[in-house]
Amino acid sequence: MAKLIFERPTITRLTPGVPSKHGVGTAIAPMPLIEGIKVDDLMDKYGSPLSIFSERTIQKGMEDIKRAFSIRYPKVQMAWSYKTNYMDAICRIFHKEGSWAEVVSGFEYEKALRNGVRGENIIFNGPAKNAAELEKAVRNGSFIHIDHLDELYLLSDVCHRQNLEARVAVRVNMDIGIYPKWDRFGLNYENGEAWDVINRIMINPKMKLMGLHTHIGTYIMSTDAYRIAATKLADLACNIAQKFDHYISYIDMGGGFASKNTLRGAFLSGEDTTPSFDEYAEAITSAIINSQIKPDKLPTLILETGRALIDNAGFTTGSVIANKRLSDSRRATIVDVGVNLLFTSFWYDHKIHPVNSHSGLVEETTIYGPLCMNIDVIRPSLMFPALKSGDRFVITRTGAYNTTQWMQFITYRPNVILIDHNREVHVIRKGETLEDISHNEEIPEYLK
Numbered sequence: 001m002a003k004l005i006f007e008r009p010t011i012t013r014l015t016p017g018v019p020s021k022h023g024v025g026t027a028i029a030p031m032p033l034i035e036g037i038k039v040d041d042l043m044d045k046y047g048s049p050l051s052i053f054s055e056r057t058i059q060k061g062m063e064d065i066k067r068a069f070s071i072r073y074p075k076v077q078m079a080w081s082y083k084t085n086y087m088d089a090i091c092r093i094f095h096k097e098g099s100w101a102e103v104v105s106g107f108e109y110e111k112a113l114r115n116g117v118r119g120e121n122i123i124f125n126g127p128a129k130n131a132a133e134l135e136k137a138v139r140n141g142s143f144i145h146i147d148h149l150d151e152l153y154l155l156s157d158v159c160h161r162q163n164l165e166a167r168v169a170v171r172v173n174m175d176i177g178i179y180p181k182w183d184r185f186g187l188n189y190e191n192g193e194a195w196d197v198i199n200r201i202m203i204n205p206k207m208k209l210m211g212l213h214t215h216i217g218t219y220i221m222s223t224d225a226y227r228i229a230a231t232k233l234a235d236l237a238c239n240i241a242q243k244f245d246h247y248i249s250y251i252d253m254g255g256g257f258a259s260k261n262t263l264r265g266a267f268l269s270g271e272d273t274t275p276s277f278d279e280y281a282e283a284i285t286s287a288i289i290n291s292q293i294k295p296d297k298l299p300t301l302i303l304e305t306g307r308a309l310i311d312n313a314g315f316t317t318g319s320v321i322a323n324k325r326l327s328d329s330r331r332a333t334i335v336d337v338g339v340n341l342l343f344t345s346f347w348y349d350h351k352i353h354p355v356n357s358h359s360g361l362v363e364e365t366t367i368y369g370p371l372c373m374n375i376d377v378i379r380p381s382l383m384f385p386a387l388k389s390g391d392r393f394v395i396t397r398t399g400a401y402n403t404t405q406w407m408q409f410i411t412y413r414p415n416v417i418l419i420d421h422n423r424e425v426h427v428i429r430k431g432e433t434l435e436d437i438s439h440n441e442e443i444p445e446y447l448k
């Protein structure tokens with residue numbers, strides 16, 4: 001037998017972690033860089049905690065969704081859902097990428113105007129529009145999405161008194177096979193309410209029916225739900241064409257696509273289980289194309305995608321304050337990011353990465369925020385390495401809803417920065433000060 005050739009041994013540290021019960025590895029990779037920029041440098045300069053957005057990730061998401069839909073359907077228009085993230089800089093990136101504005105309140109409507117969106121490119125949704133807001137939207141030529149009968153009559157009244165013509169669409173809710181049904185917004189398809197309102201609009205000389213809208217929910221994992229919804233709206237469009245010889249100019253499928261986050265308690269990672277834009281696009285466009293709508297009358301397809309376009313572009317970084325052992329000897333790590341900044345930790349198992357390399361040894365850990373309240377839990381239980389006081393971490397996919405639903409509670413909200421397409425860094429919302437928070441307070445004379 002020939003002598004074996006000597007090979008110099010090498011030692012490599014393996015940090016696979018203990019597989020979860022589904023065989024998924026638990027190794028936690030450090031995340032020293034975001035968009036090629038050192039997280040440590042950003043935190044040294046802008047503080048901890050810190051909220052970070054990546055313009056490149058937003059652009060990539062917009063590119064992906066536009067491509068998925070426009071290769072399948074001739075007319076597609078995006079409309080940025082303000083409530084998902086209405087920081088002006090973020091909205092302006094979406095507008096720069098071609099999105100209209102989709103707003104659900106008078107406040108958001110004003111914000112869209114201030115961000116330079118033309119009135120006729122604003123979609124006004126929401127269940128609580130008052131007469132003054134409706135009048136303004138009508139004068140600006142915005143699309144008003146009727147949520148209920150009282151709103152239809154209020155709008156009709158405004159239009160008659162001011163002699164204006166409104167461009168409207170009907171918000172339709174329907175059974176899409178997901179329960180409990182989302183039926184509190186808009187008018188129901190199955191019970192004929194939506195059709196009733198469509199008929200009332202068609203005979204109203206002050207209203208022009210421009211489109212049909214539905215927003216079936218949020219973080220919808222089923223593409224079939226979208227297929228059903230698009231089929232029902234297309235059927236309504238056909239009925240309108242048949243009865244009134246009127247062709248609506250758009251079908252608006254709302255938002256609700258899932259981001260790659262993982263829902264709390266889900267067995268498998270959202271990265272593996274949520275549908276791609278291509279899969280959503282296939283379901284929606286095939287339903288419209290295969291309906292009885294004539295090819296030359298196909299309406300524009302509007303998408304109000306929020307979460308799936310901004311979640312991945314947002315990062316929240318923070319620092320460890322302390323570690324302790326709970327009464328059952330489980331490790332608890334207390335960090336400076338609480339549910340005040342990370343509202344979405346109530347329903348997501350957010351991924352958390354140490355900024356710098358660590359021992360690789362993981363242990364079941366609960367991650368608590370800094371608030372004096374029991375619900376301030378960022379992760380109830382995860383396999384996590386031991387980080388020391390002052391060690392930093394990055395929480396990924398925090399871009400949706402957190403900077404709109406965050407709350408000011410016993411502490412200041414931090415700087416929000418944007419890493420732009422040239423990898424330059426901008427503060428897009430300054431960290432709060434005592435002056436900001438006290439600004440609107442007034443002290444009665446006798447307490448001075």
Ligand SMILES: *Cc1c(COP(=O)(O)O)cnc(C)c1O
Nearest residue numbers: 081215218255256304305306307
């Ligand atoms: C919230 C909302 C959206 C965005 O939903 P996502 O789940 O963030 O995509 C779109 N349209 C309407 C009417 C909404 O209320």
